[in-house]
Amino acid sequence: MTAKLKAITPSYSSFKDDQVLTAGQLNELLNYFDDQDRMSRIFLSGVGIVCGFQPSLQTNGQTAPPGKKIIITQGCGVTTDGDLIKLSLPSDLPEEEGNENINIEEVIYTSFVSYSDEKAKYTPFFYTGTNQQIPLYELLPDGVTTPGSQPLDTFSGLENMIVLLYLESYTEEPTVCTGISCDDMGEKQVQKLRALLVSRTDVLNIIHYDAIFNYQNILNTYIQLPAIEVPRVMINQFNSQSPAELSAAYTKVITSTGIIKMLQAGFSLMLNKLGMNSLSQSILKQLDINFNPINAPVYFQYWYDLLKDVTDTYNEMKELFPEALCGCDPDITSFPKHLLLGSLKDLTENDLQYNNYRHSFLKSPLLSDFCSAQEQFEQLVDRVLEMLKANQGYKFPVNPVKVTPSKYAAPLGYKAIPFYYNLNNILLKKWNYEKTKRYKQKWNLSYHTSLLENNPIVQTPLSYNLEPYNFFCIEGHQGATRSSALEAIRSIKEKFGLNFDVLDLGISLSGTETINIEDYPCEFADLQVMLTTWRQSNSCVLSNTSQYLSSYSVDTSWKNPNLPVYYENKGKASLDLKALVNRQAETNAVYEKMDKTDGSVGKYIAESYKKFTGCSANDIINLALSEMAGINFRTFSPFAYDLTILKPVQILSNALLLFDNIPANIIQLDRTRYNNLVLNANNICVLARQTTGVINGDVAPVLPPASTPGSYMNSASYMQKYMPLADQAQASIEEYPGSFNRDYSYDFEVNRTVEKAPAMIPNIMEDLLKSCCNVKQIESILNEIERRKQQILLNKKLSEFVKKHPGLEHFRGVRPGGTFIVVYTSTAFGEIPANTIIADFSLPYSCNCKCDI
Structure with missing residues (x-):
C-alpha cells in the first residue's frame, strides 16, 4: 500500500469542448482535488483523534449481549495521510445496500479473528523489515461471523491488548468480464476500516517509527523531568562567623547538592525530546563552565543568584514543555492509515499512563495557540544559554550604586535584568517574551541602561509610578567600601522617597571597630537628656558664680558694682528652647556671664583665658595674677584680697576650663575630656572648701603680694595655728602656681573676727560644694555610653544579629517596607580589601534595629 500523499498531483488539465477525455486526465483531476482535500485536513486542521473512539472492555452481566465484549464509542480522527476516520456499520435500508451508516453512538464487538494484511502490506505491521507480519486480531461487531472467528471470552490476555483502527487501503483489479461490461469498469479503490487488537510489545515497536507519537508523547518525558529548586542558604550564628564560612555556605549549594547535574539532565530530556540536540549540548557545556569552582x-x-536564574528558567520551560508542540508540519509517514485508540485496562504507574497508547489530536497552528507556547519555550531555551554566556567571566567591578524597581515572586522575565550580566542585544531580546513579541524589548528595566530605550520612564524609573512594582533591586554596592555604599543607598532612598530601611553589619569586626553615635540616636537619647540636664544645672551654678565673683573691683576693697544686678536677675527666659540649647553648646556660660569691664577682676581672667588655646587653669591663674602685678593691693585686707581677688581668679579659671570640658552632646564625651573635667571640678571643690574655711576662720587668708615682711609669718602663733591648714588646703590642689606670700601685716589671730565677708560669697561656695559630687554622674553616663557601644558593636556582627532576626534572605534587594542589610568585612578576604561590602540580605519588615540593645 502506498500512502496517497507520498506523491501528490501538483496540477491538472482543463477540458475543452468536444474533447475526448482519457483515464489519465480524469484521474489527474480527481487526484489533485483529493490531495488538496487531504492536505487541508492535515495542515489546516490537524492529525490524530479529534474526539471519541474510547475503547472499553466489559464482562458478563453488564450489558447485552452476554459474555465479554469490547465497545468503541463513535468518534472522529484524521490520519497523517489525510483520511477522515469514522466508525460505521452496514446500512439496514434496502435502497442503501452496500453503503455504510455513520449515525451510530458506538460499535459493540463480541468476537475476533486472526487478521492478515496480505493485500495492503501496511508497513507498520511489518516493522521487522521482513515479510513476516506482527500478530493482529480483527474485532468483529456483534452478530457478524466469519470463518475462524471466536468469542472474545476465549481470548487469553484480552485486557493487555491495545485497540487500533486501521484503514485497509488497496487497489482491487476488476474481475474477468465480457467485452460490453468491461468498458464500464475500472480498478476499485478499497477503503475498509478495521478494528484490530495489538499486543503492547508490538505497539511499542510501531510507535518507535511514529515521529508524531513520540513527539506527542511529551507528558511521558515531562513526568521524568527532575523537580529542581535551589536550596536556601539559611544564615545562622554558625555559618556567619567569617567571610570564609559565609562563602562556603553558598558554594556548598552549588557544588555539593548535585543541582547542576540535575539541571543538565532536565535540559537534556526536554531539548532532545523536541529535537533541539545542538542547543542542549551548548547549554550543558556552558553549565559546566559557569559552575566550575575554578571559575567561581x-x-x-x-554566583548563587545565577544558579537561581537558571533554575527559574528551567522551571518555566518545564511548565511550558507539555504545550511546546505545534503541528505546523506533521510527519505524513507517522500513522498514514491507523489510529491508536488505547489500552483496554487502566495502566500502572510504570506504563505510559499519560498517553495510554493513544494518538491525541495534534492541532494545526490555525486552531491553536500552542505555537505561542512553543515560541515562548524556544525563547527560554535561548535565554538560559545567553544568560550563561553573559555571566561568564563577569568581574563585578565597583560601579555606581543603583536602585531599580522590579517584581517579587514573579517569572524571571518580568524582573529587572540583573547587574551580573554583561547585557547585550541578544539577551535583551530573549529576556521577556511578551515585550519582544511587541518589539518592546528595550523597555525592560535593568541596572545596565545603555541598550535600553532612551526614555526617562526606562532610564530613571524611580521617578515614575511605582505601583506596578513590589521590589527594589539594589545593585552596585558589593565591592564598594562600607561608607560609600551606605551613603549612596541612603541618598537614593531619600531622593526618591523609597520605603525601606538600610542597615550595615560586620561579618568580622576588628579590635579598633567603633560606631558613630549619630547613627544610633534612639539608643543614646536618654543619656543625651541626662547630659543636657547636668550641663544646664552646672551652667546655672557656674554662671552665677562667674557673674558675682568676676564683678569684684581690683581698685577698691570689697567693691562689687554688679551686686544689685545679680540680686535683681533682670534676664528673660528664652522661649526658643532649641536656640537656647544650641547657644549653650556654642558658648562658655562662665565666660559669657563674666564681668569684663575695666577695674573688675573678671577682665583680667577673661583676657588671660582668651590668650591661651588649650591652656591649663594654672596658665590662666599665673597670667591673670601677673597682669595684676602693678596694682596696689595694700589697701586690701587679707580677707578682702583672698576672697575677692585671689579665690575668684583661681575658682573662675578652673570654672572656665571645666565648662569647656563639659560636652554639649554625648558624641563629644570621652575619657580624656572626662578626666580634664574631673580635674577642674576637684580643684573648684578644694578652692570652695578653702574659701569657706577662710570665712569661718579655720584657714588663714592669703596676703596681697609684698604687703608685709615675713617675720610675722614665721611667728610661733601663726605657724602653730594656720600654716597646717593652709598647707593642707594647698596640697589638695593639683594645678596651682607655686606658693603665695603668707606674711601678714597684723596678727590674724587677734583681728580675724573683725572683718566679715559678704553673705553672697558663702552662699556661692555652698552651691559649688553641693555640685562637687555631680561630676560622678558624667562618669556614669560615660560608662553607660561605652557599654551600649559595645552592645551595639556586638549586635552589628552578623552572627549576633541573626540570633534576634532569623530569616535573612539574599534577593539582591528588598521589598517596600522591608530592611536592606549590607554586610562588610573588617579584614581583607582574598582579593577583597578590608571594609568592603561582600554580601547583602533583606528582611520583610522594617527593622528598627538601631534601638535593639
Missing part, C-alpha cells in the same frame, strides 16, 4: 566569582552571592 569573588562575590559568591551573585
Whole structure:
C-alpha cells in the first residue's frame, strides 16, 4: 500500500469542448482535488483523534449481549495521510445496500479473528523489515461471523491488548468480464476500516517509527523531568562567623547538592525530546563552565543568584514543555492509515499512563495557540544559554550604586535584568517574551541602561509610578567600601522617597571597630537628656558664680558694682528652647556671664583665658595674677584680697576650663575630656572648701603680694595655728602656681573676727560644694555610653544579629517596607580589601534595629 500523499498531483488539465477525455486526465483531476482535500485536513486542521473512539472492555452481566465484549464509542480522527476516520456499520435500508451508516453512538464487538494484511502490506505491521507480519486480531461487531472467528471470552490476555483502527487501503483489479461490461469498469479503490487488537510489545515497536507519537508523547518525558529548586542558604550564628564560612555556605549549594547535574539532565530530556540536540549540548557545556569552582566569582552571592536564574528558567520551560508542540508540519509517514485508540485496562504507574497508547489530536497552528507556547519555550531555551554566556567571566567591578524597581515572586522575565550580566542585544531580546513579541524589548528595566530605550520612564524609573512594582533591586554596592555604599543607598532612598530601611553589619569586626553615635540616636537619647540636664544645672551654678565673683573691683576693697544686678536677675527666659540649647553648646556660660569691664577682676581672667588655646587653669591663674602685678593691693585686707581677688581668679579659671570640658552632646564625651573635667571640678571643690574655711576662720587668708615682711609669718602663733591648714588646703590642689606670700601685716589671730565677708560669697561656695559630687554622674553616663557601644558593636556582627532576626534572605534587594542589610568585612578576604561590602540580605519588615540593645 502506498500512502496517497507520498506523491501528490501538483496540477491538472482543463477540458475543452468536444474533447475526448482519457483515464489519465480524469484521474489527474480527481487526484489533485483529493490531495488538496487531504492536505487541508492535515495542515489546516490537524492529525490524530479529534474526539471519541474510547475503547472499553466489559464482562458478563453488564450489558447485552452476554459474555465479554469490547465497545468503541463513535468518534472522529484524521490520519497523517489525510483520511477522515469514522466508525460505521452496514446500512439496514434496502435502497442503501452496500453503503455504510455513520449515525451510530458506538460499535459493540463480541468476537475476533486472526487478521492478515496480505493485500495492503501496511508497513507498520511489518516493522521487522521482513515479510513476516506482527500478530493482529480483527474485532468483529456483534452478530457478524466469519470463518475462524471466536468469542472474545476465549481470548487469553484480552485486557493487555491495545485497540487500533486501521484503514485497509488497496487497489482491487476488476474481475474477468465480457467485452460490453468491461468498458464500464475500472480498478476499485478499497477503503475498509478495521478494528484490530495489538499486543503492547508490538505497539511499542510501531510507535518507535511514529515521529508524531513520540513527539506527542511529551507528558511521558515531562513526568521524568527532575523537580529542581535551589536550596536556601539559611544564615545562622554558625555559618556567619567569617567571610570564609559565609562563602562556603553558598558554594556548598552549588557544588555539593548535585543541582547542576540535575539541571543538565532536565535540559537534556526536554531539548532532545523536541529535537533541539545542538542547543542542549551548548547549554550543558556552558553549565559546566559557569559552575566550575575554578571559575567561581569573588562575590559568591551573585554566583548563587545565577544558579537561581537558571533554575527559574528551567522551571518555566518545564511548565511550558507539555504545550511546546505545534503541528505546523506533521510527519505524513507517522500513522498514514491507523489510529491508536488505547489500552483496554487502566495502566500502572510504570506504563505510559499519560498517553495510554493513544494518538491525541495534534492541532494545526490555525486552531491553536500552542505555537505561542512553543515560541515562548524556544525563547527560554535561548535565554538560559545567553544568560550563561553573559555571566561568564563577569568581574563585578565597583560601579555606581543603583536602585531599580522590579517584581517579587514573579517569572524571571518580568524582573529587572540583573547587574551580573554583561547585557547585550541578544539577551535583551530573549529576556521577556511578551515585550519582544511587541518589539518592546528595550523597555525592560535593568541596572545596565545603555541598550535600553532612551526614555526617562526606562532610564530613571524611580521617578515614575511605582505601583506596578513590589521590589527594589539594589545593585552596585558589593565591592564598594562600607561608607560609600551606605551613603549612596541612603541618598537614593531619600531622593526618591523609597520605603525601606538600610542597615550595615560586620561579618568580622576588628579590635579598633567603633560606631558613630549619630547613627544610633534612639539608643543614646536618654543619656543625651541626662547630659543636657547636668550641663544646664552646672551652667546655672557656674554662671552665677562667674557673674558675682568676676564683678569684684581690683581698685577698691570689697567693691562689687554688679551686686544689685545679680540680686535683681533682670534676664528673660528664652522661649526658643532649641536656640537656647544650641547657644549653650556654642558658648562658655562662665565666660559669657563674666564681668569684663575695666577695674573688675573678671577682665583680667577673661583676657588671660582668651590668650591661651588649650591652656591649663594654672596658665590662666599665673597670667591673670601677673597682669595684676602693678596694682596696689595694700589697701586690701587679707580677707578682702583672698576672697575677692585671689579665690575668684583661681575658682573662675578652673570654672572656665571645666565648662569647656563639659560636652554639649554625648558624641563629644570621652575619657580624656572626662578626666580634664574631673580635674577642674576637684580643684573648684578644694578652692570652695578653702574659701569657706577662710570665712569661718579655720584657714588663714592669703596676703596681697609684698604687703608685709615675713617675720610675722614665721611667728610661733601663726605657724602653730594656720600654716597646717593652709598647707593642707594647698596640697589638695593639683594645678596651682607655686606658693603665695603668707606674711601678714597684723596678727590674724587677734583681728580675724573683725572683718566679715559678704553673705553672697558663702552662699556661692555652698552651691559649688553641693555640685562637687555631680561630676560622678558624667562618669556614669560615660560608662553607660561605652557599654551600649559595645552592645551595639556586638549586635552589628552578623552572627549576633541573626540570633534576634532569623530569616535573612539574599534577593539582591528588598521589598517596600522591608530592611536592606549590607554586610562588610573588617579584614581583607582574598582579593577583597578590608571594609568592603561582600554580601547583602533583606528582611520583610522594617527593622528598627538601631534601638535593639
